[in-house]
Amino acid sequence: MEAIQKHTGLVYPLNRTNVDTDQIIPKQFLKRIERTGFGQFLFYHWRFDDEGKKRPDFALNKAEYNDASILIAGENFGCGSSREHAPWALLDYGFRVVIAPSFADIFYNNALKNGIIPIQMDKQQVGQWIQQAVESKFTLEIDLEGQQIIDTKNNEEVHFDIPAYHKEKLLNGWDEIALTLQLENEIAAYEQA
Amino acid sequence: MRKPQTIVNKIWNKHVVHEEKGKPDLLYIDLHLVHEVTSPQAFEGLRLNKRKVRRPDLTYATMDHNVPTKNRDVVKDEIANKQMETLRKNCEENGITLADMYHPDQGIVHVIGPQLGLTQPGKTIVCGDSHTSTHGAFGALAFGIGTSEVEHVLATQTIWQERPKTLNVKVEGELGPGVTAKDLILAIIAKFGVRFGTGYVIEYTGDAIRKLTMEERMTVCNMSIEAGARAGLISPDEKTVEFLKGREYVPTGEAFDNLAKGWLELATDEGAVYDQTVTIYAEEIEPQVSWGTNPGMCVPVSGSTPVLNEVQYKEDVQRALEYMGLEENQPITSIEIDHVFIGSCTNSRLSDLKKAAAIVEGKKVKPSVRAIVVPGSFSVKFQAEKAGIDTIFKQAGFEWREAGCSMCLAMNDDFVPPGSRCASTSNRNFEGRQGNGARTHLVSPEMAAAAAIEGHFVDVRRFTGVLN
Numbered sequence: 007m008e009a010i011q012k013h014t015g016l017v018y019p020l021n022r023t024n025v026d027t028d029q030i031i032p033k034q035f036l037k038r039i040e041r042t043g044f045g046q047f048l049f050y051h052w053r054f055d056d057e058g059k060k061r062p063d064f065a066l067n068k069a070e071y072n073d074a075s076i077l078i079a080g081e082n083f084g085c086g087s088s089r090e091h092a093p094w095a096l097l098d099y100g101f102r103v104v105i106a107p108s109f110a111d112i113f114y115n116n117a118l119k120n121g122i123i124p125i126q127m128d129k130q131q132v133g134q135w136i137q138q139a140v141e142s143k144f145t146l147e148i149d150l151e152g153q154q155i156i157d158t159k160n161n162e163e164v165h166f167d168i169p170a171y172h173k174e175k176l177l178n179g180w181d182e183i184a185l186t187l188q189l190e191n192e193i194a195a196y197e198q199a
Numbered sequence: 200m201r202k203p204q205t206i207v208n209k210i211w212n213k214h215v216v217h218e219e220k221g222k223p224d225l226l227y228i229d230l231h232l233v234h235e236v237t238s239p240q241a242f243e244g245l246r247l248n249k250r251k252v253r254r255p256d257l258t259y260a261t262m263d264h265n266v267p268t269k270n271r272d273v274v275k276d277e278i279a280n281k282q283m284e285t286l287r288k289n290c291e292e293n294g295i296t297l298a299d300m301y302h303p304d305q306g307i308v309h310v311i312g313p314q315l316g317l318t319q320p321g322k323t324i325v326c327g328d329s330h331t332s333t334h335g336a337f338g339a340l341a342f343g344i345g346t347s348e349v350e351h352v353l354a355t356q357t358i359w360q361e362r363p364k365t366l367n368v369k370v371e372g373e374l375g376p377g378v379t380a381k382d383l384i385l386a387i388i389a390k391f392g393v394r395f396g397t398g399y400v401i402e403y404t405g406d407a408i409r410k411l412t413m414e415e416r417m418t419v420c421n422m423s424i425e426a427g428a429r430a431g432l433i434s435p436d437e438k439t440v441e442f443l444k445g446r447e448y449v450p451t452g453e454a455f456d457n458l459a460k461g462w463l464e465l466a467t468d469e470g471a472v473y474d475q476t477v478t479i480y481a482e483e484i485e486p487q488v489s490w491g492t493n494p495g496m497c498v499p500v501s502g503s504t505p506v507l508n509e510v511q512y513k514e515d516v517q518r519a520l521e522y523m524g525l526e527e528n529q530p531i532t533s534i535e536i537d538h539v540f541i542g543s544c545t546n547s548r549l550s551d552l553k554k555a556a557a558i559v560e561g562k563k564v565k566p567s568v569r570a571i572v573v574p575g576s577f578s579v580k581f582q583a584e585k586a587g588i589d590t591i592f593k594q595a596g597f598e599w600r601e602a603g604c605s606m607c608l609a610m611n612d613d614f615v616p617p618g619s620r621c622a623s624t625s626n627r628n629f630e631g632r633q634g635n636g637a638r639t640h641l642v643s644p645e646m647a648a649a650a651a652i653e654g655h656f657v658d659v660r661r662f663t664g665v666l667n
Contacts, residue, residue, distance in 0.1 A: 023515055024493050026392060030627040033610045037278040039239035039285050051631050082394045088329040090345035111397055111429050112329060112343055119347035150433050171222045186355045193357060196216045196227055
């Protein structure tokens with residue numbers, strides 16, 4: 007996992023609630039045996055029509071969002087299946103941060119394991135940022151260490167919460183399995199008890 | 200006296216390998232179920248880091264998501280084939296038992312776990328699949344995990360988890376005739392919403408839950424994730440013990456008696472405190488039909504689609520109605536269907552098939568409807584055939600298939616074409632879930648069967664004469 011300390015990026019607003027993992031990455035693309043290459047299929051049926059042509063009315067297809075790397079969406083983002091292909095697709099497409107009023111539990115965990123920062127933020131703030139990003143190009147700066155989101159345009163700083171344990175792993179890009187294997191003695195003791 | 204405890208805390212406390220302030224607990228995993236879709240990258244990760252599977256004996260694999268449900272001799276889908284071949288190779292290299300496509304124990308992972316007795320009360324069970332909550336029906340703490348976590352469990356047999364909050368969903372009374380476990384869980388999600396379980400483990404309690412059979416309890420726990428809860432469980436009782444007795448992976452004789460005694464002691468103690476409790480009355484529940492694009496968008500069959508001006512999330516409702524090709528305030532019984540799917544880890548067990556067969560016996564599927572039955576496992580299929588259930592379905596005009604996930608998520612050839620409408624006994628009605636552009640209505644097996652005959656939704660209780 008790639009470490010992440012600070013991230014500045016263009017916001018893509020997805021003003022929908024309950025965005026499920028079937029929308030993030032539809033099932034026909036789950037047959038690959040690699041972790042990479044899923045970005046092209048992100049939000050596939052929202053981005054492309056039945057003939058595989060880009061839908062001009064879906065905002066992510068618009069040129070102004072080409073470099074977006076911060077996704078802001080409605081409540082319960084990532085609900086549904088446990089497929090890690092969802093954060094793989096987001097990451098591969100270029101998203102490093104997802105901000106929403108709430109996340110589905112499994113998605114939240116899966117995002118953390120892949121160096122995506124999932125940020126839970128109150129509904130009103132999310133609504134404001136979505137509005138800003140719909141109206142014009144809107145950039146946010148994420149300072150993970152300081153747990154701040156900086157909106158330079160409006161000269162505002164907003165604090166966010168993230169469990170210290172997850173923060174430390176994201177900051178360092180640690181391999182969780184290697185960390186756990188340091189507790190080998192305790193695991194072995196448990197097995198023998 | 201010891202402080203009364205919930206089953207969740209009892210199981211949790213027994214499985215903590217390492218705890219440290221400010222960190223999640225390191226939890227030992229008793230059973231790791233593996234399937235072809237969410238495991239290849241995990242095994243590859245082990246290989247790249249020169250790590251081994253720590254406990255192949257606590258790991259069990261099958262193929263279910265991709266497998267064809269007919270013509271299994273040649274899998275035409277090359278990529279699916281490669282994924283299944285990869286699982287075969289990974290299991291072989293790591294000494295993991297695999298029920299592959301041709302094995303008599305093959306089936307949907309959440310059907311075969313209980314069927315083989317791998318699923319037992321008090322176990323911690325994980326699988327790279329969100330419907331792992333199904334196993335909670337036995338009083339196991341079972342939840343879905345992502346592929347990185349699959350890799351972590353393969354390598355360490357443990358997982359880092361925050362101790363979850365507990366949510367008591369109390370179901371008072373008794374379900375009326377013709378009202379099923381599926382209607383119960385759909386009604387719960389419709390009432391409390393698709394997010395209310397997030398961050399919690401649900402324990403289902405109350406008289407109505409005690410009266411459910413083990414297979415019905417599996418249907419309820421299966422859809423806990425649709426309420427946002429990673430796990431949902433039911434305290435074990437005599438029914439749990441009875442179901443598991445004599446199954447392949449369950450010990451026999453005195454060992455079983457001791458085990459069973461321990462299982463019963465796991466039940467939540469009288470007076471234990473939950474973080475939250477909600478109550479629902481079984482008598483108030485009617486057969487349910489989902490109208491929208493998440494499982495909370497669901498109404499009684501006597502109801503109608505929502506009225507836009509009366510709902511909180513108007514845009515979402517409007518989008519859902521548009522996708523589903525429905526009007527606002529449209530009576531559910533006016534909705535005509537093109538497909539019927541009886542199957543999935545929610546409703547593909549023998550009792551599900553029996554109940555649906557009883558509805559269609561001696562009748563014919565409406566000619567405009569294509570109806571398929573996909574048993575949950577090879578064993579379910581075999582038992583159903585022994586009981587002549589396949590004949591009843593086939594004579595009514597249903598297709599009778601091999602076991603797998605099939606049209607629940609349409610990774611194989613079984614899908615609903617764009618714009619077509621399906622009455623489905625599965626668990627998700629997300630956009631495109633059963634095929635690109637497919638419109639899914641979630642129902643019980645009995646409701647699906649009645650809809651297959653009539654060509655539109657009907658109250659199965661009127662269909663069978665329980666109600667006039």
